[in-house]
Structure formats: structure tokens, C-alpha cells
Amino acid sequence: MKHLLASILVIPLWLLGSGFDPTDPKKIEVLSHFDIPASYLKDPYLHDMYDQKKRECTLQGFADTSENSDVFIPMLSSLIAQSDLPSEFLFVVLVESQLEGSATSSRGAAGLWQFMEGTGKLQGLQIDQFVDERRDHIKSTRAAIAYLSGLKKQFGKWYLALIAYNCGDGRLSRAIAKAGTSDIRVLTDPKRAYLPPESRKYIRKVIALSLLATDDVFISKMQYDTFANTQQESPIATVYLPEGENLDRIAAVLEMPKKKLVVLNTHLKKGITPPNEQSYPVYIPQNKLDEFRKKYRTKELKGYFVLDPAKSGETLEQLSKRYNVPKTAIMMENMIGTDDGRNLNRRVKIPINKPFLTNPRLHKAKSGETLASVAKLYNIKLEQLKLKNPFITSILYEGEEVKIGD
Structure with a gap:
């Protein structure tokens, strides 16, 4: 920390406490990528946000952890580079989640891009008891890119797409209608309050971080070389x-x-x-x-797992019979030896084929299925299945119903 603070002292003092140079060509170019006029660099609230973000990054860094930045910055940069989004949209993620993939907001937004559940589903992300693709770093990034691109087509400018991403397209449309203009200087003016305070801060945070990334000295001192090289291959x-x-x-x-x-x-x-x-x-x-x-080799018995709270005195043979799963499969999954399986008294992982979870009473045969293949699918002995279905032949026809449960 002492070394870092000493290094920062070589930066001109006006950069540390008084915003930035509004005539800097690099910063003017950044604003053009957002479709924002260069005059916005004179916005005093933007200078305040720039100073705030510089202090925060000096103390905490850009990302949740440097390890996360090493993984996610190249991945995000690579995907953004393949799209029509400006490269600066990487900083949207830093504002949204600080690159913390498990981040969840108080409102229920989740993942790197902080999608709400409804919005995530509208963007094609799967959310159920097994997966939440808002937390899928690649799928959520592609969904965010598509969403932002759509907002750009709707509103015509990238900075408007960003504001809509934060507050919703309906809220932004009403703000533009009330203001009579889509000028960012008017929309983000705190005195006129056309946009919610959160959205005014949001757009300034993204711009401030993008401007901060043009400061090569600061970035090098922060040891974030990943920002300087956006052509890295995704790790x-x-x-x-x-x-x-x-x-x-x-x-x-x-x-x-x-x-x-x-x-x-x-x-x-x-x-x-x-x-x-x-x-x-x-x-x-x-x-x-x-x-x-x-x-990697796929397991012989593929499927879901059930954790069985085995009772004292229960054996592997009993578990095997209860779930119709080979004893050896249970032993391999739990790394249990023959002697260890006599008196379990522990939670045991049981590898179960998918159909077992639904506990169906009937199975509708598909083309090419046999009684033997159905027995294997449900982990039932063929003899048991024949007893349940005495009038069914070994070769099944499509649509034929086979009794599985009682």
C-alpha cells in the first residue's frame, strides 16, 4: 500500500482531486463512443464522480478480486469485441457487479450484468430449480449485448441505451417526453430531475470509469494491464x-x-x-x-443425485435395493470400501437416473424401445417390469404404455 501511494504521488495533483482535463483528446474520444458531445466533459457532477471512482479504485481496486478481473475482463472484452457495443461497455459490468459473479442486489438482480428475473427470462436466460443463467457469465453477457443493442436501435444513442438498461425503456421514454429532448445534459441535470437519482449516477459512473481507464499512469499503478489489451483470448x-x-x-x-x-x-x-x-x-x-x-469419461450411470440420510445399521445392500441402483455405483460415488458399507450412519450420495425423480406410474414407449431398455432407464430389474406388465411383449411399439410404479 505504501508503494502504491508513493507511486500515485507522481501523478499531477490536479488529476487526484480536481477531476480531469476536459480537453484531453482521449477523453473526448471516449465520450464519442457513447454518442455524447465533448461539452459533457465540463459537467461538474461528472468530475465529482470521476474523483470518487478514482479514490474507490485506489483503495479497493476496480473489481471484486484481482483473480476475477484476470478471468472475466478478457472474457468480457472478447465477447464485446465481437459485437457492435463500444469496448467501454466493459465498465457497465464493473458498475453493476464489480465482476462478482455471485452478486445479488437487494432488489433480486443477479449475476455480472445484474439481470432481474423477469428481464433475464425475456432475454432467453433459463432460471429454474437447477440453474440460474443470469449467473452464467457467458450466456448473460451475450444476453446483455443483445439487450443493449436492441435499446440502441430503439433510442438511437448508446448513452440512452445505457440509461434505459438501468431504469427501463418506459421510464426513459417518459423522461424524454417530459424534457422535450434526449440531450444527456438535460436528462441528467439533478435540478430538473427528469431521471431517477440512481440512473443519473449510473450513467456518470460508467462514463467516469471509462475516462479513468484512459489514464495510463493510473492504470499501470493499479496493475490492471488487462484494460490496455482488449484483444486477449478468453481464458x-x-x-x-x-x-x-x-x-x-x-x-x-x-x-x-x-x-x-x-x-x-x-x-x-x-x-x-x-x-x-x-x-x-x-x-x-x-x-x-x-x-x-x-x-474425462462420462459415468456409466448418468443422472441426478439423491442424498440419503442413511440410518445407523443400514447397509449398502439395503440402499441398493431401495433405489434400484447397483451397490458398486454407490460405493464408487462415495468412495466407500466393502467394510465401510456395513454400517453407514451418514449421508450417502445415490446416483439416480433422471426418470426416477419424476416417479412416473407409466412410461410411453418411443420408437425402437424394448422392455429391457425401459427397465434400464428406470433402474428396475427386467423381471420386476415383466411382473408389472404380464401382457406386454419384449419389443414395444411407439406409444405403448408400460407400467413403472404402483
């Missing part, structure tokens, strides 16, 4: 895994701490891929991709 790789795959197992395969994998996959609520999806994206470090391809 995140996408792999598609079967239903019910567990992050614990992937972390073990990659020989990496689970918590680092969780940071990349905060959208998986239960730490597993959803049991209702045959294939689902999971994110791993790019430098682990080759290792994943060499080592």
Missing part, C-alpha cells in the same frame, strides 16, 4: 456435459480446487448439470481444455 473454455454431472468430479478430473470451478459456474445452483438436459455447457479454464479431453 474460459466451454465443454458440454451430460445430465447430472457433478462439479466435484470435474474438479477431480482436472486436479484443480473445486472453488475455482464454482467461480466459473455460479449458474449451477446444486453444483450439477440439470437432470432434464441431455447436454449442458460447463466452463473450465482454457489451459485445462486439453487435459479435460484426455481424461
